[in-house]
Amino acid sequence: MDATPPPEPPDDPVTGHGFEEFVVATADRMMRTAVLLTGERHAAEDLVQATYAQVFSKWRRVRRADHPAAYTRTVLTRLFLAQQRRRRVDEVSWEGSADLAGSAQDPTLRLSLLEALATLPPADRTVLVLRYFHDVPVAEVARQLCLSEGACRTRASRALARLRLHFPDLAE
Numbered sequence: 001m002d003a004t005p006p007p008e009p010p011d012d013p014v015t016g017h018g019f020e021e022f023v024v025a026t027a028d029r030m031m032r033t034a035v036l037l038t039g040e041r042h043a044a045e046d047l048v049q050a051t052y053a054q055v056f057s058k059w060r061r062v063r064r065a066d067h068p069a070a071y072t073r074t075v076l077t078r079l080f081l082a083q084q085r086r087r088r089v090d091e092v093s094w095e096g097s098a099d100l101a102g103s104a105q106d107p108t109l110r111l112s113l114l115e116a117l118a119t120l121p122p123a124d125r126t127v128l129v130l131r132y133f134h135d136v137p138v139a140e141v142a143r144q145l146c147l148s149e150g151a152c153r154t155r156a157s158r159a160l161a162r163l164r165l166h167f168p169d170l171a172e
């Protein structure tokens with residue numbers, strides 16, 4: 001008898017064979033990350049939507065990956081950095097406040113954090129969000145952002161120093 005595994009079921013073009021479940025399971029976390037990166041909810045929603053669109057187009061390969069959520073987070077951060085390089089000015093947000101998806105204990109701290117992150121260059125902001133919000137190891141952050149580990153540590157250290165200097169309330 002042959003010990004070959006049975007063939008995988010074909011992808012359903014409508015549901016993507018598990019894609020909808022994956023989105024439901026990861027959407028809150030991706031949205032929080034996007035809000036931290038962009039600083040505003042509407043831009044974050046657009047970023048998350050673009051991320052899932054790109055992941056869906058490669059879903060057959062992504063679903064077999066060891067960590068599909070990590071792959072999706074990498075896509076999200078790279079799309080964010082690419083958008084920042086283009087510096088599109090064609091959209092203007094009319095809402096004055098940014099908010100994180102989900103709840104937080106202290107809304108003033110949350111707004112201060114968003115304000116502080118907005119002062120950083122996009123690459124530094126991305127390093128901090130991945131390192132301290134997602135607790136991604138330095139080596140993985142460096143790989144995702146195409147940096148050396150030393151450059152990643154330096155960016156994180158300098159960005160934290162700038163935040164502490166300009167926002168002493170966040171030093172804790």
